[in-house]
Amino acid sequence: xxxxxxxIIASYGLTMGIVKRWLHEDIPIRTxxxxxxxxxxxxxxxxxxxSRYREKLSAKxxxxxxxxxxxxxxxxxxxxxxxxxxxxxRIQEEKMSADRxxxxxxxxxAAQLEALEDPYLRERGTDYRDMGRSLLYELKGLxxxxxxxxxxxCILVTEELAPSEATELDKxxxxxxxxxxxxxxxxxxxxxxxLGIPALVGMKRLxxxxxDGDFIILDAENGELIINPDVDTxxxxxxxxxxxxxxxxxxxxxxxxxxxxxxxxxxxxMVNIGGLDDLTVGILAGAEGVGxxxxxxxxxxxxxxxxxxxxxxxxRQAAEALQGNVLTIRTLDIGGDKRLPYYAFPREANPFLGWxxxxxxxxxxxxxxxxxxxxxxxxxxxxxxxMLPMVVGLDELARAKRMIEEExxxxxxxxxxxxxxxxxxxxLETPAAVMLAEELAHACDFFSIGTNDLTQYILATDRGNNRxxxxxxxxxxxxxxxxxxxxxxxxxxxxxxxxxxxxxxNLRALPLLxxxxxxxxxxxxxxxxxxxxxxxxxxxxxxxxxxxxxxxxSATAEIMQAVISQEQDIRQKGES
Ligand code: PEP
Ligand code: MG
Numbered sequence: 001x002x003x004x005x006x007x008i009i010a011s012y013g014l015t016m017g018i019v020k021r022w023l024h025e026d027i028p029i030r031t032x033x034x035x036x037x038x039x040x041x042x043x044x045x046x047x048x049x050x051s052r053y054r055e056k057l058s059a060k061x062x063x064x065x066x067x068x069x070x071x072x073x074x075x076x077x078x079x080x081x082x083x084x085x086x087x088x089x090r091i092q093e094e095k096m097s098a099d100r101x102x103x104x105x106x107x108x109x110a111a112q113l114e115a116l117e118d119p120y121l122r123e124r125g126t127d128y129r130d131m132g133r134s135l136l137y138e139l140k141g142l143x144x145x146x147x148x149x150x151x152x153x154c155i156l157v158t159e160e161l162a163p164s165e166a167t168e169l170d171k172x173x174x175x176x177x178x179x180x181x182x183x184x185x186x187x188x189x190x191x192x193x194x195l196g197i198p199a200l201v202g203m204k205r206l207x208x209x210x211x212d213g214d215f216i217i218l219d220a221e222n223g224e225l226i227i228n229p230d231v232d233t234x235x236x237x238x239x240x241x242x243x244x245x246x247x248x249x250x251x252x253x254x255x256x257x258x259x260x261x262x263x264x265x266x267x268x269x270m271v272n273i274g275g276l277d278d279l280t281v282g283i284l285a286g287a288e289g290v291g292x293x294x295x296x297x298x299x300x301x302x303x304x305x306x307x308x309x310x311x312x313x314x315x316r317q318a319a320e321a322l323q324g325n326v327l328t329i330r331t332l333d334i335g336g337d338k339r340l341p342y343y344a345f346p347r348e349a350n351p352f353l354g355w356x357x358x359x360x361x362x363x364x365x366x367x368x369x370x371x372x373x374x375x376x377x378x379x380x381x382x383x384x385x386x387m388l389p390m391v392v393g394l395d396e397l398a399r400a401k402r403m404i405e406e407e408x409x410x411x412x413x414x415x416x417x418x419x420x421x422x423x424x425x426x427x428l429e430t431p432a433a434v435m436l437a438e439e440l441a442h443a444c445d446f447f448s449i450g451t452n453d454l455t456q457y458i459l460a461t462d463r464g465n466n467r468x469x470x471x472x473x474x475x476x477x478x479x480x481x482x483x484x485x486x487x488x489x490x491x492x493x494x495x496x497x498x499x500x501x502x503x504x505x506n507l508r509a510l511p512l513l514x515x516x517x518x519x520x521x522x523x524x525x526x527x528x529x530x531x532x533x534x535x536x537x538x539x540x541x542x543x544x545x546x547x548x549x550x551x552x553x554s555a556t557a558e559i560m561q562a563v564i565s566q567e568q569d570i571r572q573k574g575e576s
Contacts, residue, residue, distance in 0.1 A: 003227040005206060007178065008469050009220050010189035012505075012527065013198025014241055015176040016234065019214040020154035021207055022147065022161070027136050030097040042091050042098040049098075049139035054078055056138075072341030074131045083109065099139055106132030150174065155218055159207045166191040176218040178203045178225065183464045183472060184502060193505070194278055196526035200225055202466035251529035255286030259532040261514065265540040268520035269532050270326070272500055275301070279318050282525040286532060289326035291448060291522020292387070292500040293318065295371070296334050303342050305367055311374035319382025326383045328448070328500075328522075329375050330427065331368065331400075333357040333389040337464060352462065357390035358400065365403075372407045379419035386424050387448060392432040397443050400424075429453035429501070434482040437489035447490045448522070451501030455479050474503040475559045480516070480550050487517040498522060510534050511570070512550055512563055515543030538570060 034042060057075050077083065083105065090101035110128040137144045147156075147168040156169075156177040166188045169177070174197055182188055182201035192199040198220040210216065210227055217226040217237045226233060259269045270289040271282030274297030279290065298306060298314055319327045335356030339345055348354035361368035375386050388400050401424060411418050426433065426440060429450030433440060441447065451474045456463040458479055461472040473479070483499075490497035498520035503509055505523035507530060513521065514535070523531060546566045550559045 002229045002233065003209075005203065005225045005227070006223055007200030007206075007225055008182075008184050008202040008466065009223045010179075010182065010184050010199040010201040011192035011195075011197055011220060011524075012507075012530075013176065013196070013220050014218070014237065014244060015155065015198045015220075016215070016217040016237055016241070017153055017155045017175045019157050019210050019212055019216055020150065021210065021212055022156050022158040023207055027099075027103075027133070027140065027142070029100050029103050031100060032097075034091070034095040034097060036095075038097075039092060039095070042101075043088060045139060046087055046091065046098040046102060049102075049135055050078060050084065053135050053138045074134070077128060077131045078135070099136060102132065102135060102139065106135075147174075155216055157203075157207050157210055157216075161188050166195075169195060169197060171195055171197060176200075176220065178206055178218065180204055180207050181466050183462075183466055183469045190502075190524070193524035193526060194274070194281075196524075202469050247533075248529065251533050255529045255532060257286075257532070258288070259535040261535055261538055261540050261543075263539040263541055265514070267514060267518075267535050268498070269528055269535070270328075270498070270500075270520055270522040271525050271528065272522050273318075274298075276314060276317055276321075278525065279321060282528070283321065285525040285528040287325075287525065287528055289322060289328070289383075290318065291326075291328050291498050291520055293327065293329045294333065295330060296332055296338050299332060299334065299340055300338070305340075305342075305370070306374075308370050308374045308377070311371060312377050315374060315378030315384070316381045319378050319384050322382055324383055326385055327378075328385045328387050328425070329378070330387040330389055331358070331371055331375070332361055335360050352456065358388060358396055359390070362396075362399065369403060369407055372404055373411060373416075376404070376407060376411055376418040376422060377416055379422045380417035384419065384422060385446065386422055387427060387446075388424070389427045389450070390430060390453070391426045391440070392430045394436060394439055394443060397426060397440060401443075425495075427453075427500075428486045428497070429457070431458050431482070434458075434486050437486045438492070441489045441493035441495055444495070446495050447486055447497040448520075449483055449486055449497065449499040449501060449504075449518070451479070451483075451499060451503035454482060454501065455503075458482060473556050473560075474501070474506075475509070475563070476556045477550075477554050477559060480512075480559060483513075483518070484516050484547070484551060487519075491517060496520065505531065507531065507534050508563055508567060511538045511543040511566060512546050513543075514538065514540060515545070515547030517547075542566065542570065 086105045087101045090096045090104060091098060096104065106128055113128065134144055150170060150173040153173050153175050156174050158177060158179045160181045161177065161179050176198040178200045180203050184201065189199065189201060198218055200218060200220050200223065215228055217229050259267045268288055270291035271287035272292040273279045273282060273290055274294045315329060334340060335345065335354065336352045346355065375384065378384050388397065391397055404424060408418060408420065423445035425444050425446035425448060427450040428434060428437065428447045452463055455472055455474045459471055459476055461468040463472055487497045496519040499513060499518045500522035504521040505527040521531065546562060549562050553559050553562060
């Protein structure tokens, strides 16, 4: 019998296919006690497995920043003398087999870490399990299963997919994926959006409830999953997919046109990128500029802080490829859940409230100033804007601007070209920035609303934690009013207010966002054609009416209902 389940949309799209479960399966372990004469052999086997694994890690080719950071984390863990000693002791003193000693040690150490409050240490627990599994495969001489070796198209059903695993996904064979844990704005979800793979997360126990070979419809347009649907349901979904495909072809023909509402209001549609590859895809999808370049991705790709020239090479190429369209380069937003393999971040009880983004940059001034110079120099080659993340006060903005001016002076002395009036803007992503929006708007050149963090901080809900995913809604009246406050402050000061958080790519929310006055939407490339199409079918007038209504409501569900009702009205009008 067909079973329907609901999940959190991580990446839009409708797809169907055969289930392939990607579980971190238990590997068979020898459980009887060792005889004395076996101990030496087991010690030798475990030492050999450690050194083979270390060699493999060092020789491993890394093709993405996240794979690189995972490798570094594993090298650090495997070199921990406490781990090796504990395994040895279990073999020598407790007479456990090598695989059992390793498995037990890893489980105990991971569980101890995972029980801690500190999210950074909890993450290390996951790293321990990951590394332990790889070591066990090594010890047993078994091949490590890899995601990029899937041989036929499937829907991947996982307990949890690490960002590094998501970057390995082979688009040809992964039609979509689900994960039991995770939130809509986690970095795994952002990678799925960039790859254009439909995904649902927060599926609770799905990976334990389906079997390989089950057939599922993954409807990441409506947040629903259907397990073993009947023929009629499959037929219906297939038709929807065909309509969707025809739409994509039609939209691709119109993608280069500007996005103008039916009553003549122009909305800038831009792309969010993490590097030059994303930019190419974005331009092909019809982006009219880059609203957010997450430069931390560039830092994560390397094994050192990128030099001024290394950064300039990338920023310049992006600026030139955009041929006069805007390139918004956000300064380094590291910390929180993003780390660098070559930098020892301190352990913090609350990393998202800690040493992140500008706070890190102010303390690590040389790193920040190097990036400022690279961005300034890139501004000689195109329409570059500089954007500061995680601003909470005017003093921070003033300090960053002072540093920008000082770096301009240095570049001028060195005879380097740059745009002396490069626009400097801020992400509006903290409640403090919204409350100070009036003053901030007079002190900078543009705003861009980061709804992922803004929602997280206004509602005090971790953006990556599926237990509170139900609360992490940008439709919450407090978030909607904050957006309005930011937009109004920007407009009163005569500057533009865009949006680059995940809410900007929510097609259903589009009329509301336009009605609230958001000037530009910056989204993953895969969303652009549909977003432009939808803009052409709505009016600013309807959007304003909806925004007015939403601003008068005081519950998330009421606002969502208003948005849905208005969508139905528009559809009915289109059909009549
Ligand atoms: C946001 O917070 O909405 C945003 C766009 O920035 P990031 O997702 O990189 O934190
Ligand atoms: Mg943010």
